[in-house]
Amino acid sequence: MSVLTPTVPAAAEDGPARVLIVGDSVTQGYKGDFTWRYFAWKGLASQGEEVDFVGPRSGTFFVHEDGAWDWDYTGEGAYADADFDRDHGAFYGGRMGPDDNFFYEPIGQEVASYVPDVVMSLWGINDLTREQEGPQDVIATYRDWVAEARASNPDVDFVLGRLPYVWIDEVPEFNDLLGTLATDLSTERSRIVVATMTEDYTQSGDSVDHVHPNTEGQRKIAGMMAGALSELLAAPTPEPETLPTPAPAPIPVPEAPPAPASVVAPVDVAEALSDAAPPGSPRRVKAVRKHGSRTVVTWRASVGPVDHRVRCGRVRTVATASKAVLRARSARCRVRAVGPGGRSPWVRVRVRER
Template structure:
C-alpha cells in the first residue's frame, strides 16, 4: 500500500510540473500624472460674473486632447462686476477645474501671495503668468515692469528650479505702454531660460481686437477668451504639454447667455419693471408690445440698469407684454437671449370703498363696505389724538377692529390699494354699542 501511494504521489507531482504554467497578466500601464498648471494673473485671467473665462477654454482644449491636467491655485472665484465684490461662482459653465491664482487689479509688483510660496504649496509643473497691465496703468515703465517679471521667474525657481514658465502678453494694446512691454517679454524669456527650466512667451495680444474681443475694451468676452486660450495652448505645446490650438473651431457667441428674472407692477398709465440678473449683465434692452392693439415686439432705443425701471404714457386698460434683453458692457447677446415675458394692464388707482359702515360693541367694531373697481386690498386706520393709526390690512370688504379704547365713538378710515398703488379712502364715525352689542 505504501509503494502504490508513493507511486501515485510521484506521478501527480510529475504531471503538475509538466503542465504549462498559467499566463501571467501583463502589467497595467501606469496612469500618467496630470500636468500641474498654475495660472497667475489679474482680471483678464480671473474673469467676471457670467464669464466662461479663458481658463475654461484652455481646460476644454486640453481635456478634449486627452491631456491629464490639474489647474492649481488658492482661488476658484470670479469677480462680480455688478456688485463690485469678489467671491462670485456664477460661471457661464462651472463644470471645469476652476483653481487659479488671479485677482482683479493685481500687479506683478504687488502679488497677493509671493510666487515662491505659491510654487512651494501647489507644486506646479508650469506657471502661466499674465500680469503687467495694472503696473503700467499705475505709471510704471515697460522697462521696470519687464524687469519685475524677470524677477518673478527667478523667485518661482527658488521653490522649484525645474518649473517651466509661460509669460503671456498683455492684451490691452490700446494702452501706449503695452506694446513695448510685450516686445520686452521675448528678451526676458530668452535671458531667463535655463537647461532645467524653460521660459516661453504666449502671443496673447496677436490679433486681439479691443472692440470685437472684449466687453469693455479690456476684459475678454467669449471671443477674447478663445483667442487668449489659443495663444497659451500654443505656448504650452512648445513645452510639450498638449497639442497646438485648433483655430478652425468657430468662435462662440458673445454677450450674456441667460436672461433676467423679470416682474412687473401695473400703475396708472404706467408699469414698473423689476429684475434680477443675469450674472455680469450691466444693462438691459426693454422690448414691449401692446397686445390689445395687436402690435409686434419693439425694442426701445435705450438701455436700462439698476434693477428697476418704469414705463410711462401707457393706455389704461390695455394689456402690455414686456421682456428684457441682457447686455454686458457693449456686448449684446448673440442669438435670442431674453428674460421671461410679463404681462401688465395699467389702470387708474382704485377709488374709495363705497358705502362704508360700522357696527360697534363696547370695545370693538365691525366695518363693512362695497369694493371699488381695481382694488385688491384695503388699509384700515383709526383716528387718534396723534393722527391716523393703522390697525391692519385685509383683502375682504370687511374688518373686525378689537381692543378699542373707551370712547363714545370712533372714527375709522379705509383706503383702497392695488399692489403698491395707493387709492382713495373713505371715512366713517361709529358710535359705541350698548352692553348687549357684540362684534363677530
C-alpha cells in the same frame, strides 16, 4: 483673497501636468463670464492633453448687492459654464509686485503651496497702468518674479503671455521686452516660453472696455495660452534658443457662445480702494533741449499729485518737483500727474532747441 496654505502633495512624476494660472481680472473673470481658462481647458481636453489646474481659488470676482467684494465667488452663476477645472491663482486688480499692498500675492508661496510643473501667467497691465511703471521697469519686476518662483522650485517651467491690448501705449514695448526676458532666463532645467496672439485681437471686437475681454476675446486669449502650454508640454528637451518664440500648437478651442449679460465688474477695483480724486493734468508744460542731449522739462503742478511721470522718447523719470532733466534726443516729451486716486492724462509737448 485666499490665504495660501501648503496642503497639497509634491507633484507626481507621472500623471497630469500641474498648471498654476496666475494673473489679474482678465484671467479670473467676473461673475457670469466663461473666462479664457474655460476655453483653454476645453481646448486642451479635446486634444487629449492631461493637465491639472491648481491654485488657491476656484471662483470669479463679484460685487454683491450690499457692495461687498468677493474675490472668490463660487455661488450661483459664478460661471457661464462651470464644467471645467476651475482652480487658479488669479484675482481682480492683481499685480506682480511686491508693492506691499492689497494687490500682490507672493509667487514663491504659491509655488511652494501648489507645487505646479508649469506657471502660466498673463501679467503686466495693472503694473503698467496702475503703478505707472514703464515697460522696462515692469520687465525688471517680472525677472524678480521668475526668480522668486524658482527659489521655491528650481525646476518649474513658465508660459508667459504677451498682452493682447496692443492699443495701449506701453504694451507693444512690454511685449518685445518679454521675449528678451525669456531668452535671457530660460534654461533646460526651467524653461520659459512666450505665448503670442496669432489671431486679430481688437478693442472694438474682443473687449468690453479698454482691457477686459468679451467672450470672443476670452476664446482668443485661450488659444494663445493653451497653444504655448501644449507646445511646452510636447517638447521636454527643446533647444534653448527656440524657447522664446515657439510655434503655438493648433489647439482648437470651442467656438464662443453668445456673451453673458455681465462680463465685467461694474467697478474698477484698483481705483475703488481709494476715496481720493485723481489729480489734474500738469499745466504749461515746456520742454527745452540744451547742450546736445540734455532736455529740461518744466510744468506747473495741479492740486493733489504725489509725483509726476516724465518721458522723452524711451527715456523716463519720476519727479516730485515741477522740473525734470533727461538725457534724450526725442523731439517730443510728455508729463502726467500720479496720486492716490489715479493718474491724469498725458500732456504732450514738442521739444524746443536752444
